[in-house]
Amino acid sequence: xxxxxxxxxxxxxxxxxxxxxxxxxxxxxxxxxxxxxxxxxxxxxxxxxxxxxxxxxxxxxxxxxxxxxxxxxxxxxxxxxxxxxxxxxxxxxxxxxxxxxxxxxxxxxxxxxxxxxxxxxxxxxxxxxxxxxxxxxxxxxxxxxxxxxxxxxxxxxxxxxxxxxxxxxxxxxxxxxxxxxxxxxxxxxxxxxxxxxxxxxxxxxxxxxxxxxxxxxxxxxxxxxxxxxxxxxxxxxxxxxxxxxxxxxxxxxxxxxxxxxxxxxxxxxxxxxxxxxxxxxxxxxxxxxxxxxxxxxxxxxxxxxxxxxxxxxxxxxxxxxxxxxxxxxxxxxxxxxxxxxxxxx
Amino acid sequence: xxxxxxxxxxxxxxxxxxxxxxxxxxxxxxxxxxxxxxxxxxxxxxxxxxxxxxxxxxxxxxxxxxxxxxxxxxxxxxxxxxxxxxxxxxxxxxxxxxxxxxxxxxxxxxxxxxxxxxxxxxxxxxxxxxxxxxxxxxxxxxxxxxxxxxxxxxxxxxxxxxxxxxxxxxxxxxxxxxxxxxxxxxxxxxxxxxxxxxxxxxxxxxxxxxxxxxxxxxxxxxxxxxxxxxxxxxxxxxxxxxxxxxxxxxxxxxxxxxxxxxxxxxxxxxxxxxxxxxxxxxxxxxxxxxxxxxxxxxxxxxxxxxxxxxxxxxxxxxxxxxxxxxxxxxxxxxxxxxxxxxxxx
DNA sequence: GTGAAAGCGCTAACAT
DNA sequence: ATGTTAGCGCTTTCAC
Numbered sequence: 001x002x003x004x005x006x007x008x009x010x011x012x013x014x015x016x017x018x019x020x021x022x023x024x025x026x027x028x029x030x031x032x033x034x035x036x037x038x039x040x041x042x043x044x045x046x047x048x049x050x051x052x053x054x055x056x057x058x059x060x061x062x063x064x065x066x067x068x069x070x071x072x073x074x075x076x077x078x079x080x081x082x083x084x085x086x087x088x089x090x091x092x093x094x095x096x097x098x099x100x101x102x103x104x105x106x107x108x109x110x111x112x113x114x115x116x117x118x119x120x121x122x123x124x125x126x127x128x129x130x131x132x133x134x135x136x137x138x139x140x141x142x143x144x145x146x147x148x149x150x151x152x153x154x155x156x157x158x159x160x161x162x163x164x165x166x167x168x169x170x171x172x173x174x175x176x177x178x179x180x181x182x183x184x185x186x187x188x189x190x191x192x193x194x195x196x197x198x199x200x201x202x203x204x205x206x207x208x209x210x211x212x213x214x215x216x217x218x219x220x221x222x223x224x225x226x227x228x229x230x231x232x233x234x235x236x237x238x239x240x241x242x243x244x245x246x247x248x249x250x251x252x253x254x255x256x257x258x259x260x261x262x263x264x265x266x267x268x269x270x271x272x273x274x275x276x277x278x279x280x281x282x283x284x285x286x287x288x289x290x291x292x293x294x295x296x297x298x299x300x301x302x303x304x305x306x307x308x309x310x311x312x313x314x315x316x317x318x319x320x321x322x323x324x325x326x327x328x329x330x331x332x333x334x335x336x337x338x339x340x341x342x343x344x345x
Numbered sequence: 346x347x348x349x350x351x352x353x354x355x356x357x358x359x360x361x362x363x364x365x366x367x368x369x370x371x372x373x374x375x376x377x378x379x380x381x382x383x384x385x386x387x388x389x390x391x392x393x394x395x396x397x398x399x400x401x402x403x404x405x406x407x408x409x410x411x412x413x414x415x416x417x418x419x420x421x422x423x424x425x426x427x428x429x430x431x432x433x434x435x436x437x438x439x440x441x442x443x444x445x446x447x448x449x450x451x452x453x454x455x456x457x458x459x460x461x462x463x464x465x466x467x468x469x470x471x472x473x474x475x476x477x478x479x480x481x482x483x484x485x486x487x488x489x490x491x492x493x494x495x496x497x498x499x500x501x502x503x504x505x506x507x508x509x510x511x512x513x514x515x516x517x518x519x520x521x522x523x524x525x526x527x528x529x530x531x532x533x534x535x536x537x538x539x540x541x542x543x544x545x546x547x548x549x550x551x552x553x554x555x556x557x558x559x560x561x562x563x564x565x566x567x568x569x570x571x572x573x574x575x576x577x578x579x580x581x582x583x584x585x586x587x588x589x590x591x592x593x594x595x596x597x598x599x600x601x602x603x604x605x606x607x608x609x610x611x612x613x614x615x616x617x618x619x620x621x622x623x624x625x626x627x628x629x630x631x632x633x634x635x636x637x638x639x640x641x642x643x644x645x646x647x648x649x650x651x652x653x654x655x656x657x658x659x660x661x662x663x664x665x666x667x668x669x670x671x672x673x674x675x676x677x678x679x680x681x682x683x684x685x686x687x688x689x690x
Numbered sequence: 691g692t693g694a695a696a697g698c699g700c701t702a703a704c705a706t
Numbered sequence: 707a708t709g710t711t712a713g714c715g716c717t718t719t720c721a722c
Contacts, residue, residue: 007408007487007715009714009715009716010715010716011715019692019693020692020693020694021693021694021715021716022692022693022694022716022717022718023691023692023693024716025715025716025717025718026691026692026717029717032717033691033692034691034692035691035692038691038692050483050486052459052462052463052483053463053715053716054463054465054714054715054716055463055464055465055716056401056404056405056410056464056465056714056715056716057405057698057714057715057716057717058715058716058717059401059698059716060401060402060405060697060698060699060700060714060715060716060717061697061698061715061716061717061718062698062716062717062718063352063698065401067444070445075426075430078423081420081426085420085447088445088446088447089447092446092447097444097460097464098444098445098446099412099442099443099444099445100415100433100443100444100445101433101437101443102430102433102434102437114397115442117397118397118398118399118400119400119401119442120399120400120401138395138397141395142352226633230633230634261633261634261635262634265634265635266634288571288575288606289575289606289607289610289611290606290610290635352699354698354699354700355699355700356699364708364709365708365709365710366699366700366709366710367700367701367702367708367709367710367711368707368708368709369700370699370700370701370702371701371707371708374701378707378708379707379708380707380708383707383708398699398700399698399699399700400700401698401699401700402698402699402700402701402714403699403700403701404700404714405698405699405700405701405713405714405715405716406699406700406701406702406713406714407700407701407702407714408714
């Protein structure tokens with residue numbers, strides 16, 4: 001059989017069922033006015049012909065593709081794998097298809113957006129990738145809502161949902177302060193990401209408020225990955241005259257994991273005995289035995305729900321919500337990498 | 346602006362450029378016969394109107410959507426995240442869109458296939474998920490090629506690409522044998538997956554050939570995940586009268602990682618000093634400092650290329666290749682979890 | 691409740 | 707090389 005075997009259409013089904021083609025269409029459209037009896041006749045005929053409605057054709061008339069685009073940067077961070085999975089699950093539950101685009105960390109997602117426009121998707125979700133404001137308006141002009149996940153673009157009218165990264169950074173600073181740390185190292189992520197910057201800012205502000213001197217806080221770049229943080233840590237501690245910090249903040253869990261392994265396995269520094277450590281995200285990987293990371297939990301499910309809510313997939317005629325910046329609080333999770341101060345659970 | 350703002354079509358562009366609508370279509374179709382001058386006029390007009398061709402409409406006529414469906418099971422295994430990434434990258438390079446479906450481990454992917462059929466995808470790739478033969482033929486009947494990645498269905502005419510899991514299992518058995526291990530524990534994965542079964546079979550066959558007694562080989566189930574293998578290991582070693590094996594085969598790296606952490610962190614058993622260990626896949630996570638797993642590398646890129654080759658995305662008229670079973674050899678990677686026998690690299 | 695007919699935005703002959 | 711025309715498979719008025 002060649003591939004160009006002619007597909008069976010609603011006309012074929014109509015013929016077999018002895019009804020009009022519109023009846024077939026109605027039989028497959030929930031809530032359309034059709035007698036249950038005819039519906040059954042049609043369904044039976046469809047079943048016998050292995051008929052499946054052509055969504056492409058229906059999208060053309062309805063102007064709704066039922067497809068949502070998910071643009072992903074940095075899959076090297078498991079957090080975004082979990083995010084992807086959460087979106088995929090939820091969207092599938094609602095009968096939506098997910099079109100995936102992976103863009104290299106730091107790269108523009110404009111190409112992806114262009115593709116997305118061609119496919120008339122019903123919405124686009126963008127995680128950890130860059131976006132030009134021109135693309136935002138191209139989407140909006142066409143009535144395609146776009147929401148940024150854990151990212152925001154100041155001055156853009158794209159809506160977004162994010163963890164309150166600044167507040168999360170403060171939470172961690174407080175934990176360290178309570179544990180008595182006096183000098184700090186921060187391993188930062190992608191410098192183009194607001195996520196990393198916000199966490200660092202909140203963290204430092206709170207530290208300074210807590211009486212820590214600016215000169216007792218150092219930053220190095222960990223490139224948002226395990227490997228990046230691992231080697232950055234070794235490099236840092238191998239310098240001839242470093243003074244060893246008392247605490248390290250890995251701006252996300254995967255980097256904190258890299259830091260921890262470098263410390264314990266390569267540098268002979270024990271966590272938290274010799275040095276305290278914290279991450280951010282609360283990925284399942286960080287909960288595992290070797291790490292048991294103290295961290296801030298990003299409430300993925302809630303963030304995913306909020307994102308979907310802003311998309312208003314069910315109310316396509318509703319005007320696009322612009323400029324929303326939904327900040328959701330993270331929660332401090334005490335585990336083993338910061339000694340719990342007395343009186344704390 | 347409401348969402349129903351009427352989209353700009355090729356007619357609008359044609360009007361502005363002062364040409365016919367077909368000219369616009371041609372301007373956007375590489376290789377079609379159109380004067381460079383008119384092409385430029387059209388492109389300019391399109392640019393001014395922010396026009397983007399509607400792929401949905403073109404799919405309707407061409408019967409090619411340029412979409413490939415990727416059905417993913419078990420994202421808890423990082424191996425499949427890397428696989429997804431590899432497919433996504435390669436498909437994007439070739440201007441194809443990727444429609445993702447995630448199905449729960451062990452669940453049928455029939456629902457996903459049904460969706461796929463609606464969207465007239467150009468091909469479907471199925472990794473670590475179940476597939477009924479009925480769905481295979483539904484795809485084939487419609488001219489949609491489907492290829493199984495690291496999975497095969499005996500007696501089905503679906504084509505597939507997989508690592509030679511049996512041979513890989515043998516490789517690992519040989520490594521253990523060379524290192525002198527006499528008793529074995531196998532931590533298996535999803536029992537419905539041929540992948541796990543094949544590896545175990547090759548492993549055991551070679552062991553028996555090597556003179557190991559059947560009674561010196563035990564199997565426990567690790568559920569294809571870190572957590573599953575971690576707790577299975579603890580459970581096994583905590584039984585009142587276990588005899589401790591000399592070697593453990595984690596049927597994939599993520600399980601081997603779970604086994605290793607359980608051993609060293611919970612049970613006080615050192616690897617490879619007290620006990621040898623091996624995994625399978627060679628995921629980047631297993632190369633990290635805490636693990637440095639001896640394993641068999643699955644050549645992802647090669648497997649991805651073969652898979653795409655079988656799909657023949659560029660030659661839609663070509664008959665679907667059925668029943669292909671491409672087995673690609675894995676390579677043994679010596680690292681730290683099996684002591685390297687004398688004379689070996 | 692049902693059928694006829696007019697599109698949706700594009701591509702692909704077919705003319706010119 | 708360019709324009710005209712007829713669909714692709716469906717949804718959606720509009721009559722009945």
